[in-house]
Amino acid sequence: MTREQYIKNTMELNVFYARIFKEHCVALVSGQKNGDMRILQSLDRYKVHFEMLLNSALESGLNLIDPKLIEVNCFITPYTYTLELSTQNACGVSINHRISNLEMEKLAKPQPIAIGRLPFAYERALRLNSDGEEIARGLCELLENILNEIKKGRIYSCVYPSVYECNILELKRYQKAIEYLRQDKDMDWGDAQAVKIMQTNAEYIRGALDPYETQDINNANNFAAEFAQCLLDRQKFLKTNQEFSQFLQDLIEKLMAKKLMTVMLPLTLDNILRQANRNIGLMLLK
DSSP states (O other), X not given: OOHHHHHHHHHHHHHHHHHHHHHHHHHHHHHTTTSOHHHHHXXXXXXXXXXXXXXXXXXXXXXXXXXXXXHTTSSOOTTHHHHHHHHHHHHOOOOOHHHHHHHHHHHHSOOOOOTTOHHHHHHHHHHHHHHHHHHHHHHHHHHHHHHXXXXXXXOOOSSOHHHHHHHHHHHHHHHHHHHHHHTTOOOOXXXXXXXXXXXXXXXXXXXXXXXXXXXXXXXXXXXXXXHHTOTTOHHHHHHHHHHHHHHHHHHHHHHHTTOOOBSSOHHHHHHHHHHHHHHHHHHHHO
């Protein structure tokens, strides 16, 4: 793998996951709002760590990101900034909006790495992965401990245990991707774990919609069933993600128009939308 390829893969990995994980922390803090202060502070600290990681990833090398991934809106969507504001207003958890503005600007006009700066950009990519791996490992351990306490009845959370399990799976998957990058191995982004994550996302939406939202609940349930059938069928996984992406956009439009009743944070829908879009982008590139 060339240095340019390593930087490219590093940017694509960290610009996506740093945002995903910082938003997971926002949702988990909101779900623990009146809980153990130590847990709340730890989750908020990891949110800040991932914000800093994302900010660092935006410094240079974005020109190496495949334009098709930017086009499918897997890093940031037209909804992200607005939904960040409404989420912060709804749950009171602070979100660094400056990073979103910076990301939109830099992805729209990515600057090439200056002549002679490639070795420095490569070293920074190595450090970015090392930092990301360490942060993810720490958050993963924290979530596993919280989940164990929830299962023992010692902690109450508004967040489903299955969501904690899904977040833990994503964190471990991110760490695995970094390890594969070091070993110059290809990651299978359409494997059973990818399918499980999207199935859980659909199930979560199904359970977070108000009972009066019958049609959308049924649609989410159908998508959960569809994803469950995507194992070993990459074309079906691609098609289901494409249809799911449109469903998510429709839900977001309804939410922004105050026509959707749900206990979900607004930003959670955008988070899941970006996950679906990334699956689409990665499979179209294969």
